[in-house]
Amino acid sequence: DGPPVPYSCCPPIPANMDDIPLYKLPSVTEPRIRFPAQDADEYIAKYTLGIRKMKELDEKDPQNPLWFKQQANVHYAYCNDAYTIGGKVLQVHGSWLFFPFHRWYMYFFERILGKLIGDQTFALPYWNWDNPKGMYLPPMFDVPGSPLYDERHNPHVYNGTVMDLGYFGDEVQTTQLQLMANNLILMHRQMVTNAPCPLLFFGAPYVLGNKPVEAPGTIENIPHNPVHIWTGTVRGSTLPDGKPSYGEDMGNLYSTGLDPVFYLDHANVDRMWNLWKQIGGKIRDIQEKDWLNSEFCFYDENRNPYRVKVRDCLDSKKMGYDYAPMPTPWRNFKPTRKASSGKANISSLPPASKVFPLAKLDRTISFSINRPSLSRTQQEKNEQEEMLTFNKIQYDDSQYVRFDVFLNVDKTVNADELDKAEFAGSYTSLPHVHGDNTTHITSVTFKLAITELLEDIGLEDEDVIAVTLVPKTGGEGVSIDGVEIKLAGLL
Helix, strand or coil: CCCCCCCCCCCCCCCCHHHCCECCCCCCCCCEEECEHHHCHHHHHHHHHHHHHHHHHHHCCCCCCCCHHHHHHHHHHHHCCCCEECCEECCCCCCCCHHHHHHHHHHHHHHHHHHHHCCCCCCCCECCCCCHHHCCCCHHHCCCCCCCCCCCCCHHHCCCCCCCCCCCCCCCCCCHHHHHHHHHHHHHHHHHHCCCCHHHHHECCCCCCCCCCCCECHHHHHHHHHHHHHHCCCCCCECCCCCECCCCCCCCCCCHHHCCHHHHHHHHHHHHHHHHCCCCCCCCCCCCHHHHCCEEEEECCCCCEEEEEHHHHCCCCCCCEEECCCCCHHHHCCCCCCCCCCCCCHHHCCEHHHHCCECCCCCCEEEEEECCCCCCCHHHHHHEEEEEEEEEEEEECCCCEEEEEEECCCCCCCCCCCCCCCEEEEEEECCCCCCCCCCCEEEEEEEEECHHHHHHCCCCCCCEEEEEEEEEECHHHCEEEEEEEEEEECC
16 A cells, blocks of 8 residues: 555576576585574674675676665565566466475575675574574664664564564553463464465465465564564654554565564474474375475575575485474463353354455454364374465455464454464465555455364364354455365375
8 A cells, every 4th residue: 555665676687587597506515404583692793894895896786686685675676576487477476386485595504604704604593583592582673873773663563571472563462371382382383283285385386377376374464564564664654764654574475584583483384394294194295296396596605606406405404404402392382271161052153155255354254154074083184284265365465464363262362362272273364565566456366274173172073063253453444256165186
C-alpha cells in the first residue's frame, strides 16, 4: 500500500549470462562450525569486522558484487520479481525454493566475509530463536555506531525483550514465561505436527513457466515471517530519515538484507532444515527432478559468477559447514493443557457449508466440519496424513496477514495462549510484490496436518469436529472460498 518505494534492486549482471559456469563445491577437510550467537564471542568479533569491510567496499566500486548493499540486493532481486528468465518471473518465497535458495545465499555470504577478513575458517553465528536462551535480539546488534547496528528496528527489540515467534504487529499481553511457552509450541507445530512430509515442510512445487505460488513451507510461514516483522520498524511509523515505514528493514522483503541480523536469522532457518531431517519417519529431502535441478546464480568470494543447483546443497557438511549442537526443547514440547474438557458442542455451530465462501475474516468464526475417515490404524496414518485445507484464501500481499486455527473450541478461546492442545497452527504473510500483479491480490491454499492433533485431543473417533479461526492481523482483507478435510499421501 502507498506509493512505490524508490530503490535500485538488482546486483551487477554478468556480461554473458549464457557462459556462467556451474559451481563445484571445494573439497572439505574439516567443516566450519556455526555457533549460536549467545555463545559465539569470537565469531561475533569476526562478523563485525567482516560487515565493516563489506560496507567499505562501496567507496571504491559501488558495482562490486561483494559490497554489502549489492549482497542485500541479491535477496531483493530473487524475492520481489526482479529476475526473469525467458520472460518468466523467478520468485523464491512461498514455495519449495525457499530453503535451497537461502542456503546457497548464506553459503556465499559466509565465504565472502571469510575472504574479506582473511579467515576462510570463519562461520556465521546463528540467531538461536528456537531456544529460550536465544529468544531475544543478540546484544551485538544493540550497539549504536557498530557496523552491525541498524537504526531501522522496532524499539521493542532492545534490552533483552523476549521475542514473539508468532508476532504480526500486536504485542501479546502476557508473561515472558507464557510467551516462551507459546514460542516452543509454535516450533513444535511447525517442525513436527504440521511437517510430516517434504512438501509441507519445504513448500509447494514451483517450476519455470508457472506463476509464482503462495504456498510456503511450515518454517517459512512461522517463525520466519514473524521474526522479520518483530525486528523491523513499526509499519506506518516514521523512519529516521522522515519517510513513512513499510516495515523496513527486516519487516519487508525488499529491504531485509540491509540489516546485518538477517544473515544470522537465516543461518538458524537453514539449521532447521538439518534438524528436521533428524526427526525420522517419512521425513526426507524432495526427490523430484524439477526441484533438484533448479538453479540460482551467485557471485563467489572472488567476484566470479556461478550457477548453483539445488541438488548440490542437500548436505551442509559436504558444503563445508555444520552447526554446533544446542538443545531443542520444542522437539517434545507438546501441550498437555486443554482449553476445554470433552468435545465441543457441535450442534451449536454452523456447518462449514453455511460459513464458506467467507467474504472477510474480520472476526473470530467457528464452524463444524466432517472428517473423511474415523479410527484409522497406525499403518493407515503412516501412509496418509489427515489435512485440514483452506482453499482459495485471497488477500492483499502488500499487507501483513495472520490468522490462527484451533480445533474442538468455539470463538470464546483465549488465542493468546498457544500452549493448548487445541491449537492447530497459523497462516502468515510477509509483505512482498509480484511485478505483474497491480492489485496485489494473491490466492493461496493453506494446509494443516492434523493427525497428531486429533490423537492428542481425543477426536480420532469423531466424524464431525469443531474448527475456529482467529484473525490476528489483516483479517478484514482476507477472504476464504472453502474448507475441507481430506487424506493425502506422505510424499
